Amino acid sequence: MIVVMEPGATQAQLEAVVQKIRDAGLNTHLSVGTERTLIGVVGDSHTKELLRDTLEATPGVEKVVRILQPFKLVSREFRPSGTVVRVGGAAFGDTAVAVVAGPCSVESREQILQTAEAVKAAGATLLRGGAFKPRTSPYSFQGLEEEGLKLLVEARQRTGLPVVTEAMDAHQLRMVAEYADMIQIGARNMQNYPLLREAGRSGKPVLLKRGAAATIEELLLAAEYVMNEGNYEVVLCERGIRGFGNYTRYTLDLSAVPVLKHLTHLPVIVDPSHATGKWRYVEALALAAVAGGADGLLVEVHPDPERALSDGPQSLNLENFNRMMARLRAVAQAVGRGL
Ligand code: PEP
Ligand code: MN
Numbered sequence: 001m002i003v004v005m006e007p008g009a010t011q012a013q014l015e016a017v018v019q020k021i022r023d024a025g026l027n028t029h030l031s032v033g034t035e036r037t038l039i040g041v042v043g044d045s046h047t048k049e050l051l052r053d054t055l056e057a058t059p060g061v062e063k064v065v066r067i068l069q070p071f072k073l074v075s076r077e078f079r080p081s082g083t084v085v086r087v088g089g090a091a092f093g094d095t096a097v098a099v100v101a102g103p104c105s106v107e108s109r110e111q112i113l114q115t116a117e118a119v120k121a122a123g124a125t126l127l128r129g130g131a132f133k134p135r136t137s138p139y140s141f142q143g144l145e146e147e148g149l150k151l152l153v154e155a156r157q158r159t160g161l162p163v164v165t166e167a168m169d170a171h172q173l174r175m176v177a178e179y180a181d182m183i184q185i186g187a188r189n190m191q192n193y194p195l196l197r198e199a200g201r202s203g204k205p206v207l208l209k210r211g212a213a214a215t216i217e218e219l220l221l222a223a224e225y226v227m228n229e230g231n232y233e234v235v236l237c238e239r240g241i242r243g244f245g246n247y248t249r250y251t252l253d254l255s256a257v258p259v260l261k262h263l264t265h266l267p268v269i270v271d272p273s274h275a276t277g278k279w280r281y282v283e284a285l286a287l288a289a290v291a292g293g294a295d296g297l298l299v300e301v302h303p304d305p306e307r308a309l310s311d312g313p314q315s316l317n318l319e320n321f322n323r324m325m326a327r328l329r330a331v332a333q334a335v336g337r338g339l
Pocket of ligand 1: 185
C-alpha cells in the first residue's frame with residue numbers, strides 16, 4: 001500500500017501519517033520526489049486494510065493506493081519518475097548510459113591497472129573485477145580475495161572509476177563493503193535471502209544479477225528484500241537465462257528490459273558477456289540492449305583474454321572494447337541518451 005501525500009503537505013502532516021502507520025505495527029518507506037512524497041507501507045495485509053480509511057481521511061494525504069503485485073517497494077508506483085542510483089561519479093538510470101567494464105577476475109596488479117586505464121579512456125563509467133569468484137568447479141581459480149579488493153582500490157585511485165565487485169556470503173559482503181563502491185550479488189545468489197538482507201544493511205549500492213533460472217517476478221522480489229532493509233540503491237542486471245541451445249552460454253532475455261522498466265522504478269542494465277559466453281556476440285547484444293532502453297551495460301574486458309584465469313572466451317580485448325564503445329555512442333545518441 002502506498003500513501004500519496006498532497007504536493008503541499010507539510011513535514012508535520014507527513015510525520016503524523018508515518019506515526020499512525022508505525023503505531024499500527026506496520027513499516028514505512030519514504031520516497032521523496034520533486035513534487036510529492038510517497039510512503040510505502042509494508043506489513044500485515046489485514047492491518048493495512050483496517051488502516052486504509054483512517055489514512056485517507058488524514059490531513060495532507062491525497063490518496064491511498066493498493067499495490068496488487070507481490071513486490072511493493074520496487075514497483076513503479078512507489079517512484080513513478082524512476083530511480084537514479086549514483087555510485088561515485090557514475091549514475092544508473094540517468095540520461096547517460098552507464099558502462100561497467102573490467103575483467104571477470106582481478107588477477108594481478110598489472111592486469112587490473114592496465115584494464116582500468118584502458119576502459120576509462122574508452123568511456124567506461126565503473127570498473128568491475130571479481131575478487132571472490134563463484135566458479136562452477138572447485139578446482140577453478142577462486143579469486144585473489146582481499147588482495148583483489150586492495151588492487152581494485154588502487155585502480156580506483158589511479159583512474160577515479162568507482163568499483164563494483166561480488167560478495168557470495170555475509171562475511172565477504174562486510175569485507176567488500178569496506179573496499180568497494182558497489183556490491184554485486186551474482187546470479188547464483190539472487191535468491192540467497194540472508195545475503196540480500198545483509199546487502200540491504202550495507203549502506204552501499206547493490207548490483208543484483210538475475211538468476212539463470214529466475215523469473216522476472218523472482219528477480220523483483222529479490223530486490224524487494226534489499227529495499228525492505230532500507231537500501232533503495234539497487235540496480236537490476238539481466239545476464240541471460242538458461243536456454244536449450246549451446247551456441248551461446250545462456251539466452252539473453254532482452255524482453256526483460258522493457259518489462260522491468262514497466263514494472264519497476266529501478267535502473268536496469270544488461271550483461272551480454274555472461275549471456276553469450278563468446279566475445280564475438282557481445283557487441284551486437286550490447287548495442288541492442290541500449291537501443292531497447294537499458295540504462296547501462298556490464299561487459300567483461302581483459303587485456304589478454306586468451307590467458308584470462310576466468311571467462312576469457314567471453315572477454316573483449318581492449319581494441320574490441322574500444323570499437324564497441326564507439327558504436328555504442330552512436331546508438332545511445334540515436335535513442336536520446338548519452339554515453
Ligand atoms: C560475473 O559477473 O563475473 C559473474 C559471475 O556473473 P553471474 O553471476 O551473472 O554469472
Ligand atoms: Mn565472469
